[in-house]
Amino acid sequence: MKAVVITEPGGPEVLAYQDVPVPEPADGEVLLEVAATAVNRADLLQRAGNYAPPPGASETLGLECSGRIAALGAGVTGWQVGDEVCALLTGGGYAEQVAVPAAQLMHVPSGVDLVTAAALPEVSCTVWSMVFDRAPAADLAPGEAFLVHGGSSGIGTMAIQLAYARGARVFTTAGSAAKLQACRDFGADVAINYRESDFADVIRAETNGAGVDVILDTIGARYLEGNVASLATGGRMVVIGMQGGAVGQLNLGALMTRRASIYAATLRARPLEQKALIVAGTEASVWPLIEAGQVRPVVHEVLPMAEAAEAHRIIEDSSHIGKVLLSAR
Template sequence: MKFVKITGDEAGHGLVLDDREAPVPGTGEVLLDVAGAGVNNADLLQVAGRYPAPPDAPDWPGLEVAGTVAGVGAGVVGVGVGDRVAALLSGGGYAERVAVPAAQLLPVPAGVDLLDAAALPEAACTVWSTLWSTELGAGLRPGEWLLVHGGSGGVGSFAVQAAHALGVHVVTTAGGADRAARCRELGADVVVDHRSEDFVAVVREATGGRGVDVVLDVVGAAYLARNLEALGTGGRLAVIGLQRGRRAELDLGTLLTKRARVLGTTLRSRPAGEKAAVVAGVARDLWPLVAAGAVRPVVAARMPLAEAGRAHDLLRSGQVFGKVVLVP
């Protein structure tokens, strides 16, 4: 089968198409013919050597795919050859075929394009585990206020849609009038142009001075203090990215006064059992929204698998709204 091999060029131009034996599904696994593979910032970090694959995962990129079931391993029930599914992976999605635990599959609803469905699993699982899970995340509830940084990104665009559909008031940041308009179309109540507006001031005005209940942050250190300012009493700051730094000073007095919490999480390094629980939560709480059309995949571009390096360049440019999907 064809797959995308990392050759060591940090810019992503060292991603080349190569050949290897197709995987064989083990016990509890299924084999998928890949229709599309989602491209994520984590893939760029892996190519740059800053986010290595877990020991039990393939060493080439790809954390989510969609396709059809080509074979099933021992012990798999409820899944058959030809089924349309999306899958959360630990790695190896940039390929023509992947083997994945059956517990990490989500059925692709009839009204959703199979290729575009590849843009959903990683975002859905990240958003559910970070925002809605009461054990792992912020326990977001209907009627609360949510601030999403980067509403035009792959995770952000999913979070805005899902939160809106579940009765949450959504504020999001975006760069420029066009992106702001598209975020409103996805369901954002308030959009902050981070190039010219202060999101803390906008949040205060929108919430009548109370602040938001939850912040979903991909920025990291540069926004830590201001995120805390934007939180209301009992607020939760959920950090899932470090785009602008790892280290910052935290005012503990403000944290205590607001009775706030700071949560940090990653998805890829979780053991299989935890990932299965996350996928089950998505299937229960968020996937019905996809089936109903209330949440849709937001795909900026479809590109051939052989052009994975160019896809990384496009994502790195900051011009992508939603996701890029690679097509074997």
């Protein structure tokens, strides 16, 4: 089969589409014929040599995919060869075939085509588990105020839609007029141009000083001070990215005064048991909203898998709105 291979750490040009061995599904796994995969910022970090896969994971890029089941490993029940699915992966999605634990499979929501379904697993599982699930995540409730940074990203577009659908007041940040309008179209009540305004000042004014109850942050250190200043009493901040740096100063006094909490986590390295629960919870809670038309996958562009380097350039340029997909067919 063919897969995208990192020939050496570096820029997008180090990605090559080459022949590699077909993976064998282990006990409890299935083999998927990949229809499409999606590009995530973690892929860019791994390509550059800054994000090694967890022990035992595939070295091939790709944290999610859609496709059809081609073979069942020993002990797999509830699925059949030919089933159309999407899957949360620990790696391996940039390929024509991938082996994945059956517990990380999800049905394709009705009304979503198989290629587009590749845009769903990573963002929906991340947002659901970090923002809406119960402890240790944020447990965002209807009527609360929610802030997500980078509202036009894959994570951002999903977070805005889910928060809006579940009755939260949604704040977001973005860097252009087109992206700000897209965020409003997805359900953001307040869209803040971070190039022109201090988001913390805007939130303070819009909430009469009360702040927001939950923050989903992909930026990290650069926004730490502003995020803490934006939290309401009892607020919860969930950090899932470090685009703005990993090390910052935390004002513990401000955090204590607000009786607030900060939670930081990734999804990729979690054990199978945890991922299985997240996948099941996401399908049970998010898929009905997709099938009802309240939430939709947002796809910026679909490129052939052989053009993975161009897809990485699009993500690095941050010109996209939603997800960039790679089609294997």
